Amino acid sequence: MAITFQKKPDGSAQIHVAGRFDFKSHREFGEMVKAVKGSKKCVIDFGTTTYVDSSALGMMLLLRDEVQDIQIRNCSSEVRKVLEIANFHRLFEIN
Amino acid sequence: MEATRILLVDDDQSSRMILRRLLSPQGYEVVEAESGEVALDRFREHLPDLVLLDVMMPGIDGIQTAREMKAIAGGTFVPILMLTALSDEKMLAHALEAGADDYIAKPYNRTVLEARLRAALRGRALFGELHAQKLRLEDLRAQTEREQETAARLLGSMFRSSSLENSCVRFASTPLERFNGDLLLAGRTPGGAFRIMLGDFAGHGLTAAIGALPIAEAFQSACLRGQPVETMLREANLKLRSILPRDLFLAVCVVEVEPVKRTAAIWNAGMPTVFVRGARGGIKAEAPSRMIPLGVLTQLPGSEVRVESLELGDRIYLYSDGFIEANDPFQNDFTDGLLRQLLARDGEGSRFDAVVAAHEAHVDGTPLSDDTTLVELTYLPELFESGAEPELVSRNHLELGAEALRGSDPMGIVDAWLTGIPSIASQRTTIGTITTELLTNAVDHGLLGLDSCLKAGPGGFGAYYEERERRLQALTRGVVRVELGVECVGSNYRLNLMVEDSGRGFDPRRLEALAPEGQLFGRGLTLVRSLCRDLRVVSPGNRTEVVYEWSAADATLLARTA
Numbered sequence: 001m002a003i004t005f006q007k008k009p010d011g012s013a014q015i016h017v018a019g020r021f022d023f024k025s026h027r028e029f030g031e032m033v034k035a036v037k038g039s040k041k042c043v044i045d046f047g048t049t050t051y052v053d054s055s056a057l058g059m060m061l062l063l064r065d066e067v068q069d070i071q072i073r074n075c076s077s078e079v080r081k082v083l084e085i086a087n088f089h090r091l092f093e094i095n
Numbered sequence: 096m097e098a099t100r101i102l103l104v105d106d107d108q109s110s111r112m113i114l115r116r117l118l119s120p121q122g123y124e125v126v127e128a129e130s131g132e133v134a135l136d137r138f139r140e141h142l143p144d145l146v147l148l149d150v151m152m153p154g155i156d157g158i159q160t161a162r163e164m165k166a167i168a169g170g171t172f173v174p175i176l177m178l179t180a181l182s183d184e185k186m187l188a189h190a191l192e193a194g195a196d197d198y199i200a201k202p203y204n205r206t207v208l209e210a211r212l213r214a215a216l217r218g219r220a221l222f223g224e225l226h227a228q229k230l231r232l233e234d235l236r237a238q239t240e241r242e243q244e245t246a247a248r249l250l251g252s253m254f255r256s257s258s259l260e261n262s263c264v265r266f267a268s269t270p271l272e273r274f275n276g277d278l279l280l281a282g283r284t285p286g287g288a289f290r291i292m293l294g295d296f297a298g299h300g301l302t303a304a305i306g307a308l309p310i311a312e313a314f315q316s317a318c319l320r321g322q323p324v325e326t327m328l329r330e331a332n333l334k335l336r337s338i339l340p341r342d343l344f345l346a347v348c349v350v351e352v353e354p355v356k357r358t359a360a361i362w363n364a365g366m367p368t369v370f371v372r373g374a375r376g377g378i379k380a381e382a383p384s385r386m387i388p389l390g391v392l393t394q395l396p397g398s399e400v401r402v403e404s405l406e407l408g409d410r411i412y413l414y415s416d417g418f419i420e421a422n423d424p425f426q427n428d429f430t431d432g433l434l435r436q437l438l439a440r441d442g443e444g445s446r447f448d449a450v451v452a453a454h455e456a457h458v459d460g461t462p463l464s465d466d467t468t469l470v471e472l473t474y475l476p477e478l479f480e481s482g483a484e485p486e487l488v489s490r491n492h493l494e495l496g497a498e499a500l501r502g503s504d505p506m507g508i509v510d511a512w513l514t515g516i517p518s519i520a521s522q523r524t525t526i527g528t529i530t531t532e533l534l535t536n537a538v539d540h541g542l543l544g545l546d547s548c549l550k551a552g553p554g555g556f557g558a559y560y561e562e563r564e565r566r567l568q569a570l571t572r573g574v575v576r577v578e579l580g581v582e583c584v585g586s587n588y589r590l591n592l593m594v595e596d597s598g599r600g601f602d603p604r605r606l607e608a609l610a611p612e613g614q615l616f617g618r619g620l621t622l623v624r625s626l627c628r629d630l631r632v633v634s635p636g637n638r639t640e641v642v643y644e645w646s647a648a649d650a651t652l653l654a655r656t657a
Contacts, residue, residue, distance in 0.1 A: 022506070053528055085625040
């Protein structure tokens with residue numbers, strides 16, 4: 001698990017989650033949320049994410065409290081399935 | 096043309112002479128008999144077209160002779176004209192009662208005799224025509240009945256297709272002595288999907304049967320070849336459109352359940368709304384008609400209704416319009432509203448018997464004007480058992496004590512094992528999610544006794560995981576056991592996963608109940624339940640078993656592209 005992020009000059013943030021996105025990511029994710037707080041927009045890239053668990057879903061809700069506009073990119077069909085079962089496609093924009 | 100043959104019966108020879116002289120020149124063939132006995136023999140032998148019969152004769156008299164001749168003639172009409180003196184009125188009445196058709200009074204008058212004979216022969220011709228028509232009608236009716244029986248037998252054998260003999264399918268239908276216009280078929284695709292089709296022809300009997308044959312064949316061949324339902328319906332629509340008369344069409348509903356994906360798709364073309372009842376009651380989904388019945392247009396616009404995340408015990412109800420339009424003695428319909436109400440009732444289990452009983456009570460012996468069919472399809476493991484024996488792919492068993500749990504990541508160990516099984520590759524993400532959820536629950540709630548409510552509030556996640564780490568490092572006793580098995584069943588792979596902890600057990604329902612929409616925690620088991628075919632929490636709550644299935648086709652597809 002490795003969460004990396006980049007702040008862009010336009011005020012948006014690019015977040016990349018590699019490997020397992022589960023409860024063990026909470027510290028890293030929490031630090032990232034603090035850092036990107038106040039960004040206009042966040043793009044989360046799930047391109048190299050192997051799987052997400054329910055605490056990862058909870059963490060995404062934490063991020064949503066800080067950043068209104070969140071886009072999810074490069075979901076595998078399986079990750080998308082998990083997000084959809086939790087009805088997260090209603091809360092986040094999934095591309 | 097053959098000459099008209101007249102049997103002339105009189106014991107008086109001179110009387111016979113007179114009549115012969117009158118008849119022969121007219122072209123009649125005359126056969127004579129001098130007594131009743133002889134007359135009966137001649138009658139059998141010559142089968143005359145008409146009989147002239149003297150009333151008064153020694154031996155068998157004319158009346159008795161007439162009666163016996165009528166019996167011999169059976170279904171054919173041979174007019175009998177009595178020869179009598181006008182004074183014999185009483186005798187004449189007797190003769191007519193015995194079966195004689197007319198009389199000729201002595202002494203004979205050529206004109207009257209000729210007129211009476213013609214009239215009698217006209218009657219015979221008319222009778223002959225009527226009789227022939229009656230025979231033709233009887234033949235036709237017999238033929239129709241034979242065809243009806245054939246249709247019923249043909250469709251009956253499809254109706255009783257082995258796929259319908261499934262503990263997951265129940266149906267009630269008006270008796271199938273004749274083909275009744277409602278068509279019910281079931282089948283399974285090579286990919287393991289289960290399909291059921293209920294059709295209702297605008298029309299009954301043979302006309303409906305004619306249309307039923309191609310659609311039944313299309314359905315079964317589509318199942319065998321794994322052809323998509325959509326394609327099957329489009330092709331069947333074109334076929335019916337080309338063979339059916341304009342006023343005849345087929346309302347049809349097809350349900351396809353994909354056990355592995357846990358989805359149902361419902362194509363409804365002109366049938367009443369299909370109801371999906373949740374395993375614990377309530378109406379989970381409805382599929383109203385969204386397509387035009389088959390055989391009406393060359394195009395088939397509209398789409399199916401999809402039901403995601405089926406749970407074990409969910410039930411799908413299909414029925415024909417005859418079922419909801421069945422009248423009670425006061426001409427009130429049963430209605431789909433009442434059906435929906437009966438199906439929505441809270442509580443687990445089937446509503447089939449309850450609905451059938453309510454329907455019978457409603458109809459209360461009122462004759463049905465249309466065919467009625469009710470079908471219940473239950474989402475149960477039996478639905479996707481293709482009968483194939485499971486074949487072991489790989490099995491592993493892992494036990495982690497307190498020290499191992501303190502120092503290592505159990506998911507990392509499981510992950511390494513999962514990576515080594517190629518047939519899992521296409522599903523690693525989902526299986527990883529499922530396994531993590533169960534392991535997390537076993538450690539956090541089972542062994543460490545953490546309360547998810549800690550996650551609520553600002554900084555909740557941090558607080559929760561700090562507390563988790565603290566308790567984990569303090570853990571000195573406790574075991575987590577994991578059993579993972581992958582097997583191949585027919586065209587599917589199946590993962591059996593069991594996670595058990597040595598804790599006192601916890602009630603996962605309490606956790607789930609804590610999770611309103613948007614809550615930060617508590618959706619773990621709900622998620623697993625939605626992903627898996629089956630999830631079982633064994634009392635007292637320290638052991639969870641799940642079954643997850645996927646199609647072997649998905650696995651090979653991935654292997655080829657990899």
